[in-house]
Amino acid sequence: MSAYVDAGYSVALATLAGYAVSIAVRERTARRRLPATAAGGADRGGGGPAGPSGATAAASPGGVAAPGGPVGAEEGAR
Amino acid sequence: MTTVLEPISQPEPPAPAVSPPGRRAGRGGAVALRSTGLLALAGVVATVWLGLWVTPKAKGFGDLVRLLYIHPPMAWVAFLAYGVATLASLLYLWPRTRHPRFDRLAGASAETGVVFTGLTLVTGSIWGRPSWGVWWTWDPLLTTTALLFVLYLGYLALRRVPGDAATVARRAAIASLIAFLDVPIVYFSVSWWRSLHQPPTVDLTGRHLYVHGSMAWTLLLGFVSFTLAYAWLVGHRCRLSVLREREASEGLAAALEERRLEGAP
Numbered sequence: 233m234s235a236y237v238d239a240g241y242s243v244a245l246a247t248l249a250g251y252a253v254s255i256a257v258r259e260r261t262a263r264r265r266l267p268a269t270a271a272g273g274a275d276r277g278g279g280g281p282a283g284p285s286g287a288t289a290a291a292s293p294g295g296v297a298a299p300g301g302p303v304g305a306e307e308g309a310r
Numbered sequence: 311m312t313t314v315l316e317p318i319s320q321p322e323p324p325a326p327a328v329s330p331p332g333r334r335a336g337r338g339g340a341v342a343l344r345s346t347g348l349l350a351l352a353g354v355v356a357t358v359w360l361g362l363w364v365t366p367k368a369k370g371f372g373d374l375v376r377l378l379y380i381h382p383p384m385a386w387v388a389f390l391a392y393g394v395a396t397l398a399s400l401l402y403l404w405p406r407t408r409h410p411r412f413d414r415l416a417g418a419s420a421e422t423g424v425v426f427t428g429l430t431l432v433t434g435s436i437w438g439r440p441s442w443g444v445w446w447t448w449d450p451l452l453t454t455t456a457l458l459f460v461l462y463l464g465y466l467a468l469r470r471v472p473g474d475a476a477t478v479a480r481r482a483a484i485a486s487l488i489a490f491l492d493v494p495i496v497y498f499s500v501s502w503w504r505s506l507h508q509p510p511t512v513d514l515t516g517r518h519l520y521v522h523g524s525m526a527w528t529l530l531l532g533f534v535s536f537t538l539a540y541a542w543l544v545g546h547r548c549r550l551s552v553l554r555e556r557e558a559s560e561g562l563a564a565a566l567e568e569r570r571l572e573g574a575p
Contacts, residue, residue, distance in 0.1 A: 234372065234373040234374055234376075234440070236374060236377070236437070236439065236440050237362070237373050237374060237376045237377055239436055240377045240380065240381070240432075240433045240436040240437070241358060241361075241362065241376075241377075241380065243429070243432055243436070244384065244429050244432075244433055245354070247425065247428070247429055247432075248354075248425070248429070248539065251422075251425050251543065252539075252542075252543060252546075255543065255546045255547055255550060259549055259550045259553060262550060262553035262554055262557055263553055266553065266556060266557055266560065
């Protein structure tokens, strides 16, 4: 196998793996900084549609933030 | 925002018999994202295996042709990423569809696109050294691709400039539209100007594929796999943005609450 081919594949795969791991680590760190309920909401809500504002999120069943709720609240602040 | 953390003084509504639709959809999204990640991983492993050990050498290129299975797919994903970022920016700028999630999607897609553009430049350079005798030349395709890389780095830098969230999002969306103008120039540069670079392996305008057999299938698998990897990366990058925004807003809410308590008698 050509050393150039080896180098190309190594650089490409290592960079992609590194980027993926960095995102996963940053996501985990960010989730740990948040209280469990809010982080859980973000995990499930993801980038989905923003729900109702924070007040409604607090009133969601079990005190769990509705998916995207607090994001919607932030949007309201905008 | 602190209302999320405070105990609810009002009586809680009865728990629903089934999961709320939003939560169910969110869980479905997480499963879909995880499935995308697993498919992408399997696809990339298969592409590497087929590309390095199964497909034959090519006349005139020898083993170098194996770079073909990762270099064009990465260029394609970069174009796709910038296309998605532009579309999301347009949706953000359009008043009827304006929503922070489009700003998040544009940022995530552009960041991923920058990674793939960088890899396109590096793998292209590794291809160029044995083929052309130089690591880099100011060829139209290479130059416009490097310009694209720099333009979107500028876009990402612009997103970090402090300011009101809506203002930052709006100016980033406009910058994304401007930067995207370079994408068709990159694609057609090999046709418009004399270039060292060969014509596109997949000619979208002529609907022609310049590889055949196992090489074509491996290339196709490369396109699919790296596209899935892009989707996974963007999905997680959007989730990270949501968490960071939430963290920032809760920090602000806590600071305001602290200030309020300081002022209380």
